[in-house]
Amino acid sequence: MLNNVHLSKLEIKKRLLEKLNTISGNQAEQESQIMISYSAKKENYLDVNNGEIDKELINKILNERIKGKPLAKIINEKGFWKNIFYTDDYTLDPRADSEILVEHILNDCTQIKNKKKFNFLDLCCGTGCLGISIIDELENSFCDFIDISKKALNACKKNIIKFEKQKNSKLFHSDLFENYPINRLKNIDVIVCNPPYIPTSNYLSLNNETLYDPRISLDGGELGLDYYIKIIDYLINVKFKGSLYFEIDPIISENMYKYLLEKGIKIVYKKVDYLSLDRLIKITLPNNN
Numbered sequence: 538m539l540n541n542v543h544l545s546k547l548e549i550k551k552r553l554l555e556k557l558n559t560i561s562g563n564q565a566e567q568e569s570q571i572m573i574s575y576s577a578k579k580e581n582y583l584d585v586n587n588g589e590i591d592k593e594l595i596n597k598i599l600n601e602r603i604k605g606k607p608l609a610k611i612i613n614e615k616g617f618w619k620n621i622f623y624t625d626d627y628t629l630d631p632r633a634d635s636e637i638l639v640e641h642i643l644n645d646c647t648q649i650k651n652k653k654k655f656n657f658l659d660l661c662c663g664t665g666c667l668g669i670s671i672i673d674e675l676e677n678s679f680c681d682f683i684d685i686s687k688k689a690l691n692a693c694k695k696n697i698i699k700f701e702k703q704k705n706s707k708l709f710h711s712d713l714f715e716n717y718p719i720n721r722l723k724n725i726d727v728i729v730c731n732p733p734y735i736p737t738s739n740y741l742s743l744n745n746e747t748l749y750d751p752r753i754s755l756d757g758g759e760l761g762l763d764y765y766i767k768i769i770d771y772l773i774n775v776k777f778k779g780s781l782y783f784e785i786d787p788i789i790s791e792n793m794y795k796y797l798l799e800k801g802i803k804i805v806y807k808k809v810d811y812l813s814l815d816r817l818i819k820i821t822l823p824n825n826n
């Protein structure tokens with residue numbers, strides 16, 4: 538498609554958009570820019586000059602994209618918050634929807650006067666995009682990362698190295714809290730968690746692109762609440778004193794609120810995302826009220 542060697546950056550973008558409009562819809566503009574900057578080995582589209590774009594590479598990416606593979610899974614990169622994260626076949630590609638967790642955790646932490654050092658736990662960390670984005674903005678803070686998938690932890694480790702957070706991070710290969718030392722939990726101020734939450738029956742009818750993410754990152758059991766319930770039960774049992782920020786989704790929110798009410802758990806606040814969809818709840822546990 539881009540065999541003409543004399544094409545300018547804008548001409549390449551125009552041709553990409555012609556192809557991407559039908560595949561990527563309202564993401565076409567953004568995807569064309571990402572393809573161009575990636576093929577020119579630049580972080581930012583605006584920094585790409587004519588003649589710097591590897592057209593063979595862009596053709597290869599476009600051919601895979603046309604077959605339906607998500608762009609992030611082709612180039613192994615996804616922008617999240619203020620950075621570009623490594624992602625692969627074993628991780629959920631970071632979603633813009635989840636940035637609201639970073640935003641509110643940072644907002645809350647910076648309002649706490651006289652506290653200069655926070656300990657976070659990114660539970661079900663995948664690429665580590667949540668925990669890394671948070672500690673990247675809070676000097677001296679530390680984050681533990683837990684995932685059941687060794688391969689996802691590998692991706693998280695790559696990102697920790699990429700963003701030079703080795704001294705502020707520790708990885709735990711664990712089925713939720715199974716291999717996580719309880720003594721460490723006592724020092725955690727904030728748990729951030731985006732667990733698998735798609736109800737199994739909905740998982741089976743997800744669109745093809747979402748199915749490129751591993752099932753273990755999506756399927757949340759019959760009602761989509763399996764992980765929340767296990768996590769909350771455990772934390773109540775060990776009398777966790779910190780704050781808990783969960784990503785949620787309209788697909789589960791009503792059942793989630795019902796469950797929390799039954800358990801007598803206080804919702805500190807709920808937030809909707811940029812599409813006005815239920816996306817975040819902050820809770821504290823009964824022993825903490």
Ligand SMILES: C[S@@+](CC[C@H](N)C(=O)[O-])C[C@H]1O[C@@H](n2cnc3c(N)ncnc32)[C@H](O)[C@@H]1O
Nearest residue numbers: 629661662663684685686712713731732733754
């Ligand atoms: C929805 S993804 C979230 C990834 C990342 N935190 C994000 O927001 O992009 C859920 C993650 O939970 C992990 N996971 C699934 N079951 C788990 C378990 N029992 N214990 C720990 N992690 C688990 C998956 O491997 C996946 O990386």
